[in-house]
Amino acid sequence: GQQLNQSPQSMFIQEGEDVSMNCTSSSIFNTWLWYKQDPGEGPVLLIALYKAGELTSNGRLTAQFGITRKDSFLNISASIPSDVGIYFCAGLSNAGNNRKLIWGLGTSLAVNP
Amino acid sequence: EAQVTQNPRYLITVTGKKLTVTCSQNMNHEYMSWYRQDPGLGLRQIYYSMNVEVTDKGDVPEGYKVSRKEKRNFPLILESPSPNQTSLYFCASSPKGRPSPLHFGNGTRLTVT
Numbered sequence: 001g002q003q004l005n006q007s008p009q010s011m012f013i014q015e016g017e018d019v020s021m022n023c024t025s026s027s028i029f030n031t032w033l034w035y036k037q038d039p040g041e042g043p044v045l046l047i048a049l050y051k052a053g054e055l056t057s058n059g060r061l062t063a064q065f066g067i068t069r070k071d072s073f074l075n076i077s078a079s080i081p082s083d084v085g086i087y088f089c090a091g092l093s094n095a096g097n098n099r100k101l102i103w104g105l106g107t108s109l110a111v112n113p
Numbered sequence: 114e115a116q117v118t119q120n121p122r123y124l125i126t127v128t129g130k131k132l133t134v135t136c137s138q139n140m141n142h143e144y145m146s147w148y149r150q151d152p153g154l155g156l157r158q159i160y161y162s163m164n165v166e167v168t169d170k171g172d173v174p175e176g177y178k179v180s181r182k183e184k185r186n187f188p189l190i191l192e193s194p195s196p197n198q199t200s201l202y203f204c205a206s207s208p209k210g211r212p213s214p215l216h217f218g219n220g221t222r223l224t225v226t
Contacts, residue, residue: 003155033214042117042203042217043156088156092214100171101215103156 002027006089006104013079014112021087021107022073029091032065032072033101037086046087047074079111115140117218119204125224126194134189134221136204142216143209145187146171147179149200150220156203162187163209194225 005024013019023032031050035043047058049065049072056063062075072091076083086108090101117138126132138145146161148171158171162181176198178190187206191198201222205215 031214035217040220042205042219044217045214048214100158100161101156105153105155 002102004089004091004102004104006107008107009105010108010110012110012112015079015081017079019076019079019083019109020073021089022071023089023091023104024071025091025102026070027091027093027102028069029093029102030069031092032063033090033092034061034063034072034074035088035090037088037106039085043088076109079109081111081113084109084111115216117204117206117216119202119218119221121221122219123222125226127226128195129193132191132194132223134191134202134204134223136187136189136218137185138187138204138206138216139185140206140208140216141184142206143184144213145181145204145206146215147177147187147189148203148205149173150203151200159189159202194223196225199223199225 033048034046037043047056047063052069053067054065060077086106088106089104093100120135143164147159148156150156157173159177160179162168165184168179201220203220204218207213207215
């Protein structure tokens, strides 16, 4: 099945550093989503983007919907230990009525206190 | 509290022994879906349901069945589990209308020996 190209695959940073990750696709999406998954838990929505060019913040997190509608990035500022986890991007493809999400393979983030 | 509840969280079974993983949501969402998550393959959609009595195949439906007799419940049935169905399973839901992000359950880790 289709997947998004998400990078980097993993990151190991010091507490307080800023983090940037991105997703690209060969297809256009109408919605981009960023999720975080903690060990043993389901993905939790961080930010939803609905419009090309949109820049949205959620606390220390900022995400943008690329102008071409084929990419998105997520920034985390001033990282803290609880930011540890796997971050996934997902594009929502309105194929028929199926709210089918196309997923990246995730960015694993480790934060050294 | 708005949530998607899956049971059980962990399940170890043997090849061929029928099992059901339950999923229930209390948000009155029309759309529900099942995903499996495997290392290196990411999240893949198994089945989805647009509303009561309306279900359809996702990307990897082989070996699975679902039913949607009530709005809140969307059980996943493995009639004859095989080892290649060992995986982490997630149920998710969202309301209809504007493309809405999925709300995920906490997952069911299934091991088939």
